[in-house]
Amino acid sequence: MKNKKHRLLKKLRRILPAEAVLGDEEQLRPYECDALSAYRRLPMIAVLPDNVAQVRAVLQLCAREQVPVVARGAGTGLSGGALPRTDGVLLVMARFNRILAVDEHNRTATVQPGVTNLAVSEAVAHLGLFYAPDPSSQLACTIGGNVAENSGGVHCLKYGLTVHNIMEVKAVTMDGTALTLGGRALDAPGFDLAALITGSEGLLGVIVEVTVKLLPQPDTARVLLAAFDQVEKAGDGVAAVIGAGIIPAGLEMMDNPAIRATEEFAGAGYPVDAEAILLCEVDGMAEEVAAQMETVDALLRQAGAVHIRAARDEHERALFWSGRKGAFPAVGRISPDYYCIDGTIPRRELGRVLRHIKKLSAEFNLRVANVFHAGDGNLHPLILYDANVPGELERTEELAAAILQHCVEVGGTITGEHGVGVEKINQMCTQFNARELAQMHAVKSAFDPGGLLNPGKAVPTLARCAEFGAMHVHHGKVAFPELERF
Amino acid sequence: MQTALADFIRETPRGREADAILRKCVHCGLCTATCPTYRLLGSELDSPRGRIYLIKQMLEGAAVGAATQLHLDRCLGCRACETTCPSGVEYGRLLESGKIVAEQNAPQRSTKARALRRLILAVVPHEKRFAFLLRIAQKLAPVLPRKLRAKIPQQRAAPAWPAPRHRRRMVVLRGCVQPAAAPAIDAAAAQLLDEHGVSLLGAGGCCGGVALHLPAAKKGLALARKTIDACWPLVEQGAEAVVVSASGCAVTVKEYAHLLRDDPAYAEKARVVSSLARDLSEVAAALNIIPAIAPRNLRVAFHSPCTLQHGQKITGVVERLLEDAGYTVAAAPNPHLCCGSAGTYSLLQPELSRQLLKNKLRDLHTAAPDLIATANIGCLLHLQSRTATPVRHWVELL
Ligand SMILES: Cc1cc2nc3c(=O)[nH]c(=O)nc-3n(C[C@H](O)[C@H](O)[C@H](O)COP(=O)(O)OP(=O)(O)OC[C@H]3O[C@@H](n4cnc5c(N)ncnc54)[C@H](O)[C@@H]3O)c2cc1C
Ligand code: SF4
Ligand code: SF4
Numbered sequence: 093m094k095n096k097k098h099r100l101l102k103k104l105r106r107i108l109p110a111e112a113v114l115g116d117e118e119q120l121r122p123y124e125c126d127a128l129s130a131y132r133r134l135p136m137i138a139v140l141p142d143n144v145a146q147v148r149a150v151l152q153l154c155a156r157e158q159v160p161v162v163a164r165g166a167g168t169g170l171s172g173g174a175l176p177r178t179d180g181v182l183l184v185m186a187r188f189n190r191i192l193a194v195d196e197h198n199r200t201a202t203v204q205p206g207v208t209n210l211a212v213s214e215a216v217a218h219l220g221l222f223y224a225p226d227p228s229s230q231l232a233c234t235i236g237g238n239v240a241e242n243s244g245g246v247h248c249l250k251y252g253l254t255v256h257n258i259m260e261v262k263a264v265t266m267d268g269t270a271l272t273l274g275g276r277a278l279d280a281p282g283f284d285l286a287a288l289i290t291g292s293e294g295l296l297g298v299i300v301e302v303t304v305k306l307l308p309q310p311d312t313a314r315v316l317l318a319a320f321d322q323v324e325k326a327g328d329g330v331a332a333v334i335g336a337g338i339i340p341a342g343l344e345m346m347d348n349p350a351i352r353a354t355e356e357f358a359g360a361g362y363p364v365d366a367e368a369i370l371l372c373e374v375d376g377m378a379e380e381v382a383a384q385m386e387t388v389d390a391l392l393r394q395a396g397a398v399h400i401r402a403a404r405d406e407h408e409r410a411l412f413w414s415g416r417k418g419a420f421p422a423v424g425r426i427s428p429d430y431y432c433i434d435g436t437i438p439r440r441e442l443g444r445v446l447r448h449i450k451k452l453s454a455e456f457n458l459r460v461a462n463v464f465h466a467g468d469g470n471l472h473p474l475i476l477y478d479a480n481v482p483g484e485l486e487r488t489e490e491l492a493a494a495i496l497q498h499c500v501e502v503g504g505t506i507t508g509e510h511g512v513g514v515e516k517i518n519q520m521c522t523q524f525n526a527r528e529l530a531q532m533h534a535v536k537s538a539f540d541p542g543g544l545l546n547p548g549k550a551v552p553t554l555a556r557c558a559e560f561g562a563m564h565v566h567h568g569k570v571a572f573p574e575l576e577r578f
Numbered sequence: 579m580q581t582a583l584a585d586f587i588r589e590t591p592r593g594r595e596a597d598a599i600l601r602k603c604v605h606c607g608l609c610t611a612t613c614p615t616y617r618l619l620g621s622e623l624d625s626p627r628g629r630i631y632l633i634k635q636m637l638e639g640a641a642v643g644a645a646t647q648l649h650l651d652r653c654l655g656c657r658a659c660e661t662t663c664p665s666g667v668e669y670g671r672l673l674e675s676g677k678i679v680a681e682q683n684a685p686q687r688s689t690k691a692r693a694l695r696r697l698i699l700a701v702v703p704h705e706k707r708f709a710f711l712l713r714i715a716q717k718l719a720p721v722l723p724r725k726l727r728a729k730i731p732q733q734r735a736a737p738a739w740p741a742p743r744h745r746r747r748m749v750v751l752r753g754c755v756q757p758a759a760a761p762a763i764d765a766a767a768a769q770l771l772d773e774h775g776v777s778l779l780g781a782g783g784c785c786g787g788v789a790l791h792l793p794a795a796k797k798g799l800a801l802a803r804k805t806i807d808a809c810w811p812l813v814e815q816g817a818e819a820v821v822v823s824a825s826g827c828a829v830t831v832k833e834y835a836h837l838l839r840d841d842p843a844y845a846e847k848a849r850v851v852s853s854l855a856r857d858l859s860e861v862a863a864a865l866n867i868i869p870a871i872a873p874r875n876l877r878v879a880f881h882s883p884c885t886l887q888h889g890q891k892i893t894g895v896v897e898r899l900l901e902d903a904g905y906t907v908a909a910a911p912n913p914h915l916c917c918g919s920a921g922t923y924s925l926l927q928p929e930l931s932r933q934l935l936k937n938k939l940r941d942l943h944t945a946a947p948d949l950i951a952t953a954n955i956g957c958l959l960h961l962q963s964r965t966a967t968p969v970r971h972w973v974e975l976l
Contacts, residue, residue: 118643122628129579231662425665429579
């Protein structure tokens with residue numbers, strides 16, 4: 093192994109400048125995890141290329157040497173997607189940070205994968221345009237990571253996820269082949285392979301260029317904040333707004349622990365004694381917005397809002413959202429560690445699921461703060477724990493599994509937008525049956541027959557599911573009766 | 579984040595403080611986006627989150643190599659990361675400890691690097707030595723190569739310092755470089771406050787900041803004590819505030835209470851001085867200063883020093899004063915980014931510093947300003963070294 097590493101380092105240094113090839117433990121430690129720091133693994137080597145030729149050469153070398161490769165953007169992932177391999181190369185794409193072209197007339201921007209999400213919107217703001225998907229991590233996360241995770245955000249309720257907002261993706265496969273997927277026109281001939289690579293979690297190819305769709309900034313955008321004395325009532329409020337046929341630009345919910353932590357950071361004027369708040373944004377033409385604001389206001393009052401306040405101006409609107417967007421790390425103020433869950437549920441189940449989470453929280457004796465995209469039923473319960481207390485992480489994981497299990501039981505899924513990564517790989521066995529998983533493996537091997545790109549993530553092997561199923565026999569049924577047991 | 583600090587530090591005050599800070603970091607990575615060095619270099623190791631990790635592994639007992647030192651050296655100490663961090667991680671304090679531990683445990687620096695650090699410590703914090711060398715340089719300037727010449731600040735006449743005539747008094751900390759390089763700044767401050775009923779009395783020399791960040795803790799703390807001693811008689815005589823016109827020094831004086839908290843002889847005095855310390859802009863705002871209207875409609879681009887906006891979290895105050903004075907304050911892109919001056923950074927990391935300066939001037943000039951204003955002597959000299967647009971301390975413009 094040591095020899096292999098040594099040999100590989102030497103060869104990599106022929107492809108890249110010496111400072112772009114990291115091999116010492118001291119330099120590699122900071123790369124051992126993404127934003128899910130409970131999962132850590134020291135990479136054998138990390139490389140920081142800054143052009144496509146280098147990426148191709150690194151991939152070809154690794155394919156020849158049979159060394160697994162894990163791509164990394166900004167490392168803000170929350171499912172361990174960029175978790176390195178001890179026997180692999182970590183391919184850091186952060187230096188691909190140039191905006192290559194902005195086409196004002198066709199409303200597209202072509203960017204390198206390491207450009208941050210927010211940088212795209214900033215670069216086109218003077219043209220009155222923006223890039224719609226806005227993960228809360230948008231300040232730091234990269235477009236490459238967004239495509240790989242099919243990321244969503246506050247505004248995706250109205251404007252769609254990453255997959256709905258990209259036109260063309262250029263990627264390099266493990267054997268060095270350059271692919272162009274999708275196209276600059278709205279529809280490209282053949283299968284929609286750009287959609288296929290979106291959400292592929294770095295398993296199919298390394299993304300080296302993305303052309304995104306830009307939208308005109310809405311004429312007016314207004315947000316209101318509604319406070320509730322019961323979480324369930326806020327849930328009803330969400331159902332009422334959606335039920336009335338309104339499509340808010342964003343509809344977000346936070347419960348009390350989350351409100352307290354974020355208020356301390358953002359000073360946005362959130363009511364810290366409310367049990368839950370909803371942030372509801374509507375955008376469009378001024379008259380239409382004014383009318384919808386009135387309807388939303390009335391609906392939320394009917395649902396039991398005790399207090400409603402609209403942001404006075406653009407500054408306050410930004411402040412309302414800055415609290416929400418900083419919510420995950422802001423809980424660092426009330427707990428040394430948090431574990432973010434990312435499940436979806438049918439919207440009508442909101443109140444019931446939240447009650448159940450509360451019950452589970454008491455049962456496992458772990459605090460839970462809830463922050464989520466209420467409008468599309470994407471939950472983010474944050475389990476607050478202390479990694480320095482032995483056993484707490486394990487308990488946290490059990491609680492997380494119980495919550496996700498419940499999401500599936502009420503008809504939801506185990507991931508809304510953060511991806512499967514390593515974190516939810518076992519739950520994939522709950523979500524899909526063996527035949528479905530086999531199809532996914534077929535797609536994987538069409539792109540990467542050697543299985544060297546980000547192995548062990550996103551799609552579990554059938555053997556792994558069998559093992560997992562043996563431990564979790566649900567409803568008296570064995571999960572994979574057709575598979576041999578260990 | 580999970581931590582397991584090593585025995586050598588775990589139960590020390592430094593260790594406990596570092597542990598508390600590290601535990602607050604949730605490794606989200608948001609801070610990477612606003613870090614000037616990460617934006618230039620694209621490596622986790624040159625980002626706040628990466629540096630926090632490097633410090634963590636060092637404090638957990640891992641061997642400290644040249645890499646840890648290199649990446650900590652490259653940190654500007656600008657604290658943009660603190661402004662960004664939703665979790666409230668006090669990166670500046672962690673860095674201070676990290677640098678000290680790295681200095682003790684990392685392999686020795688090259689002879690050249692050590693000599694440069696010694697030279698800086700021997701000159702910069704000593705106002706007389708600095709003034710002497712600066713005068714020689716100014717005399718030699720005409721025969722020096724252009725590139726070098728640009729770095730030497732020109733002599734500018736200082737307005738007269740008004741005689742103390744008011745009952746209300748404040749101390750102004752003179753600093754090390756400023757009296758020689760830009761005596762006009764404090765004199766202008768004294769005049770402005772004099773017009774508003776406060777007499778400003780000069781005291782003290784170097785605040786110790788340069789030494790503390792190098793890090794040369796012993797020398798830095800000695801200078802801090804000296805400054806406290808120099809201000810103390812005036813404080814005892816009822817000075818209302820210790821005013822600092824250089825935001826870089828202001829942030830250091832505000833830290834005295836923390837830096838000297840375990841020094842029985844100075845803890846209390848340090849607490850008092852820190853509690854009285856004010857950035858000049860805070861004083862101007864508190865006195866409701868109404869500036870005289872500027873003669874013409876001039877466009878000013880304001881570069882808010884990191885020590886003002888991130889270190890002291892003062893934003894919008896100077897801009898408002900300038901606007902009240904009739905200037906048009908032109909917004910420039912990337913206002914949160916460091917200009918690369920950062921204390922002695924321009925001497926120790928010349929390449930990165932140059933790049934940051936270039937970017938900063940490009941950003942400031944998009945606003946097509948007639949003047950550039952700032953609030954710290956280091957930034958002022960650094961910016962002026964590469965532009966023909968006059969760069970002034972804001973108080974000189976009021
Ligand atoms: C505070 C916080 C808030 C968040 N909020 C949201 C949110 O609202 N919505 C949301 O959807 N997510 C959110 N996330 C999760 C995360 O930011 C997203 O998943 C983001 O898209 C990851 O981007 P990244 O650049 O950090 O990728 P990384 O974490 O570095 O990598 C993520 C995955 O993408 C792959 N990858 C990265 N770059 C490439 C490339 N060039 N080619 C191929 N594969 C690549 C990696 O292998 C990995 O599997 C949040 C995270 C944090 C810390
Ligand atoms: S933003 Fe704060 S919590 Fe997040 S990685 Fe940076 S220092 Fe840590
Ligand atoms: S202090 Fe400045 S340079 Fe240092 S890590 Fe923070 S943002 Fe980066």
